[in-house]
Amino acid sequence: QQQVKQSPQSLIVQKGGISIINCAYENTAFDYFPWYQQFPGKGPALLIAIRPDVSEKKEGRFTISFNKSAKQFSLHIMDSQPGDSATYFCAAFMNTGFQKLVFGTGTRLLVSP
Amino acid sequence: ETGVTQSPTHLIKTRGQQVTLRCSSQSGHNTVSWYQQALGQGPQFIFQYYREEENGRGNFPPRFSGLQFPNYSSELNVNALELDDSALYLCASSLAGASTDTQYFGPGTRLTVL
Numbered sequence: 001q002q003q004v005k006q007s008p009q010s011l012i013v014q015k016g017g018i019s020i021i022n023c024a025y026e027n028t029a030f031d032y033f034p035w036y037q038q039f040p041g042k043g044p045a046l047l048i049a050i051r052p053d054v055s056e057k058k059e060g061r062f063t064i065s066f067n068k069s070a071k072q073f074s075l076h077i078m079d080s081q082p083g084d085s086a087t088y089f090c091a092a093f094m095n096t097g098f099q100k101l102v103f104g105t106g107t108r109l110l111v112s113p
Numbered sequence: 114e115t116g117v118t119q120s121p122t123h124l125i126k127t128r129g130q131q132v133t134l135r136c137s138s139q140s141g142h143n144t145v146s147w148y149q150q151a152l153g154q155g156p157q158f159i160f161q162y163y164r165e166e167e168n169g170r171g172n173f174p175p176r177f178s179g180l181q182f183p184n185y186s187s188e189l190n191v192n193a194l195e196l197d198d199s200a201l202y203l204c205a206s207s208l209a210g211a212s213t214d215t216q217y218f219g220p221g222t223r224l225t226v227l
Contacts, residue, residue: 006155034215043117043203043218044156089155098169099144099207101216103155 004092006104013111019077021107023090026071030102032093035064035075038106039086047088048075080111116140117206117219125225126194134189134222136204144209145187146216147179150201162187163209191224199226 036044116139148156158171162181176192205216
């Protein structure tokens, strides 16, 4: 019940296209949903995050769509660029006396020139 | 850059040995969490330290232990290393009680157990 399921495992998008990564969760105690971007050999870097009382959040080319009733959320990368090629992790945050992030399994995105 | 630093960058140990990894949290942050990231997987929560005490733990055995110091820096200790302990170990700092729940990650320590 504490899992976060992420798909697809890998994604190839042409430059200028839209990249879409989907996640689903079960535990309604999660109350904050960040997305992290990770380049090889680096730690995850916060990209964008949303709370469940908001259905959409946009920051530049990155948009999170959130469907509370379906317990699903997704990341859209508009006008994808080769520099966006990285692994993306969705996560869900729970604060039950301590702060804990539960991560999805990751999506390896390759944006072809 | 998040301001979270970790040392060493890489480490090679043999099975049965002990290892200590270090983390300096971002300025102003009072909480440190440790995660293990196996190759090709998402990070898995090990434990969290707040006010120099462990206040939450994931599904990891007691041979994984830690410390937090008064300056909020932290150590992760792993005893009796096993081959499956080979992973990227990530430290994340945050501010307990802040309006946001954001955890900021360091670059990680790559541990290889032979």
